[in-house]
Amino acid sequence: MPDVAAIASFAALSYGIGASLIGLGALAVHPSALQGIWSVAPATLRLWSIIALIGIVALLVGFAWRGGEIKIGNFALRAPALGDILRQFVGGLFHRDHGRRRMPWSGRRWRF
Numbered sequence: 265m266p267d268v269a270a271i272a273s274f275a276a277l278s279y280g281i282g283a284s285l286i287g288l289g290a291l292a293v294h295p296s297a298l299q300g301i302w303s304v305a306p307a308t309l310r311l312w313s314i315i316a317l318i319g320i321v322a323l324l325v326g327f328a329w330r331g332g333e334i335k336i337g338n339f340a341l342r343a344p345a346l347g348d349i350l351r352q353f354v355g356g357l358f359h360r361d362h363g364r365r366r367m368p369w370s371g372r373r374w375r376f
Contacts, residue, residue, distance in 0.1 A: 270339045277334075277341070281320070288317040324349070 291297070291313040295306040302309070328346045335341075344352075 270341060273336055273339060274341050281324070285317065285320060288313045288320070292317060 292310055295309040295313065298304075298309060299306060324343075325346065328343045328349055331345075332343045333340050334343075
């Protein structure tokens with residue numbers, strides 16, 4: 265049973281970090297998306313999102329580089345190797361999802 269909890273914790277942590285990175289990246293590309301909600305200038309918002317994005321990626325790379333471990337209660341989660349992170353990132357960029365969705369540069373329509 266502890267293995268299931270460790271895997272679920274790792275999956276939740278990975279999803280949370282990944283979703284945050286995607287959100288920060290989108291905000292860096294299109295900072296005016298929050299203009300109606302926030303009264304922060306788009307240039308300032310872009311700068312802070314880039315700083316946060318670089319900071320989180322630097323922490324993840326440093327953590328993976330030194331082979332760090334996070335302890336949550338009785339569970340210990342080891343960071344994946346840097347090569348595994350890079351392979352996952354590159355694989356995620358070029359995954360085609362069996363023809364249903366394409367990358368914007370592929371020239372095909374998006375179907376959902």
